[in-house]
Amino acid sequence: MRFFVEKIIGNSVEIGGEEFRHMIKVMRLTKGDSVTLFCGNGMDYIAEIDTIRKDSAVLTIKNQIRNEKEPKKVIDIYLSLLKGEKMELVCQKITELGANGLYLFETNNSDRKQGNINLDRLQKIAISASKQCGRSSIVDINALTKKEVLDRLRAYDKVLFLYEKEYSNTLKAELNNIDESKIDKIALIVGPEGGFTVDEVNEFTSSGADSVSLGALIQRAETAAISTTAIVANKFLL
16 A cells, blocks of 8 residues: 655654545554555655554654656646646546656636646645556646746657647657657647647747647547547657
8 A cells, every 4th residue: 555745754754634544544554564655756665554643653664665667758748727627637647647747838728827726736636646556756747837838848859739730740650750769858738628829839849849630530638638648658658
């Protein structure tokens, strides 16, 4: 069983809150039971329950090992703001698929404004998804301006953005032409239901991004984000 803690320093750690309740009240673990802890740094910590208090438990770290399930390459998702439940779904699924980061930004056709994002809620979803799929890192989640997004794109080995008016270059064809040995960091940009404007397309291409299509069928933004991550992860992470 896996449990998340904010930080691990030394050989002893105290767990409270929801993780404590899940550990003791739900799973009914007791003194001497062994669990796996993680704090988002890519390591697994094998720990034993030492003391159970009213609202917390103290565990002793017995061993630490690097989590070999963690992806060796970086896939970051840049997503135009969607309605809350849609972003939550994307956050959960791209964590399970091995993505490194989820960066939310406002486009001309965004479903919502940047000030309404509940980053804490998304972070909790990412942590829960990491626990479920066996990861020991947590997807980096942040809200960025469009300028910040454009400034970051040149740091990647490859940048792809989904564009419904791209008729000659598919995601499949683009990936088939990529030499995996030369790619360590890839960025995927997914727009809103209304798509990107011509000006936004020009901004992305001027920053080194290539436009791709997912084919003839039109997918919802959240579906496109998940399916694109799955396709790219299948090539670079599996």
